[in-house]
Amino acid sequence: MSDIDRELRVSKIRNGTVIDHLAAGHALNVLAILGIDGSGGESVSIGMNVPSDKLAKKDIVKVEDRELSESEVDVLSVISPEATINIVREYDVIEKKRIDRPEYVDGVLACPNRNCITNDEEPIHTRFAVLDDGLRCDYCGEIVREDEVPAHLDVA
Amino acid sequence: MRQDHLISATQLSRADIEAVLDRAAEIDADPSAWQGRHEGSILGLCFFEPSTRTRMSFDTAMKRLGGRTIDMGAVESSSVKKGETLADTMRVLEGYADALVLRHPSEGSAKMATEFVDVPLINAGDGAGQHPTQTLLDLYTMRQNVGLDDVTVGIMGDLKYGRTVHSLASALTNFDTRQHFVSPESLRLPRSVRYDLHESGAQVREHTALDDVLSELDILYVTRIQRERFPDENEYLKVAGEYQISADDLRAAKDSLTVMHPLPRVDEIAPDVDHTAHATYFEQAHNGVPVRMALLDMLLSEGEDE
Numbered sequence: 001m002s003d004i005d006r007e008l009r010v011s012k013i014r015n016g017t018v019i020d021h022l023a024a025g026h027a028l029n030v031l032a033i034l035g036i037d038g039s040g041g042e043s044v045s046i047g048m049n050v051p052s053d054k055l056a057k058k059d060i061v062k063v064e065d066r067e068l069s070e071s072e073v074d075v076l077s078v079i080s081p082e083a084t085i086n087i088v089r090e091y092d093v094i095e096k097k098r099i100d101r102p103e104y105v106d107g108v109l110a111c112p113n114r115n116c117i118t119n120d121e122e123p124i125h126t127r128f129a130v131l132d133d134g135l136r137c138d139y140c141g142e143i144v145r146e147d148e149v150p151a152h153l154d155v156a
Numbered sequence: 157m158r159q160d161h162l163i164s165a166t167q168l169s170r171a172d173i174e175a176v177l178d179r180a181a182e183i184d185a186d187p188s189a190w191q192g193r194h195e196g197s198i199l200g201l202c203f204f205e206p207s208t209r210t211r212m213s214f215d216t217a218m219k220r221l222g223g224r225t226i227d228m229g230a231v232e233s234s235s236v237k238k239g240e241t242l243a244d245t246m247r248v249l250e251g252y253a254d255a256l257v258l259r260h261p262s263e264g265s266a267k268m269a270t271e272f273v274d275v276p277l278i279n280a281g282d283g284a285g286q287h288p289t290q291t292l293l294d295l296y297t298m299r300q301n302v303g304l305d306d307v308t309v310g311i312m313g314d315l316k317y318g319r320t321v322h323s324l325a326s327a328l329t330n331f332d333t334r335q336h337f338v339s340p341e342s343l344r345l346p347r348s349v350r351y352d353l354h355e356s357g358a359q360v361r362e363h364t365a366l367d368d369v370l371s372e373l374d375i376l377y378v379t380r381i382q383r384e385r386f387p388d389e390n391e392y393l394k395v396a397g398e399y400q401i402s403a404d405d406l407r408a409a410k411d412s413l414t415v416m417h418p419l420p421r422v423d424e425i426a427p428d429v430d431h432t433a434h435a436t437y438f439e440q441a442h443n444g445v446p447v448r449m450a451l452l453d454m455l456l457s458e459g460e461d462e
């Protein structure tokens with residue numbers, strides 16, 4: 001089966017973003033990063049555990065009429081560094097990018113330390129330094145291991 | 157010091173620490189020479205948590221330098237109770253003072269406050285985070301009694317929530333010290349402090365019983381285990397009892413052992429220890445004034461011609 005056939009399992013989108021080569025199991029985390037829970041009416045397709053040459057199994061997420069902010073890409077890079085982001089216009093991929101591991105991740109994640117100042121009603125956003133195997137709150141120093149990151153996505 | 161603020165002991169290099177301790181020693185030797193040095197300067201004391209001794213120690217230090225202090229008073233009667241953010245409070249107070257001291261119950265509060273103020277800001281305790289001025293006076297006391305290199309330090313008690321422990325442990329990595337941490341399993345060092353110690357290549361060992369290391373120690377730093385850290389009274393009493401020391405317990409220690417405590421103590425050091433040569437905690441408390449004078453002098457002199 002060719003790559004094209006596999007892709008067909010997930011419907012094509014006209015305009016929007018395809019997040020591909022996600023480590024298996026992260027599709028729903030990507031929706032959480034994007035703050036998509038279905039209530040906003042977005043058109044979203046998800047493929048989970050799709051066979052892949054690059055990864056043993058991958059997830060893929062396609063979102064119609066939506067691009068990712070820099071912070072969203074940063075968080076994505078931490079939970080699934082192999083992911084690629086394809087921007088689609090009129091059914092064509094007009095831009096394909098690998099993601100770089102950032103030095104910092106701003107916003108998007110909540111600090112798991114409930115006593116952290118970022119969890120008080122203060123006029124600041126969270127900021128995490130990116131370590132080799134996790135993230136560290138720039139305010140309280142709390143360390144979030146990579147596998148714990150999805151649990152702390154700051155979404156409603 | 158190169159920094160304008162003192163937020164965490166992790167920001168301090170060996171040279172930074174030694175500069176403060178050297179200045180403190182000069183002050184200790186001739187306190188009257190420093191009287192009036194910062195006449196006209198005002199220090200703002202912003203304590204969002206009750207504290208008697210840290211607040212009084214800063215108050216005394218500033219006044220001994222000839223400066224004055226203003227105090228926002230009890231949180232209960234202030235605008236904070238009316239829902240004002242810390243960011244707003246600090247932006248207002250910086251207009252009243254030449255430097256600010258902040259104690260706040262949330263971790264990272266001092267770091268955040270520096271994003272909103274331009275005057276030097278000193279962290280006097282942020283939740284279970286850091287308490288770097290306590291650490292400077294601890295190091296000063298250690299240096300005077302046993303030195304800071306080639307020493308074996310035991311730190312015992314609540315290592316998880318104890319901010320004085322977190323600051324001290326990271327500051328000690330600047331020196332040639334062996335650190336032993338003694339605590340109940342549930343109050344071990346938090347992951348973030350453990351990470352820093354590991355990154356610094358510090359020699360660290362953890363124990364659940366003081367007996368395992370007592371005889372090796374040059375310094376024993378005791379901290380309080382608080383009742384509210386335990387789900388029930390019985391468990392607390394059982395656990396806390398294992399981390400209390402008496403003069404009798406210290407017979408197994410070196411004669412030269414220095415026993416320290418950030419105070420206030422409750423029952424973790426029995427009063428009979430006070431009469432032994434080990435007891436150093438009251439001297440330690442007194443050192444708060446010259447060390448904070450040194451720090452304030454350095455922060456307030458930033459940018460001035462010296």
Ligand SMILES: [Zn+2]
Nearest residue numbers: 111116137140
């Ligand atoms: Zn935090």
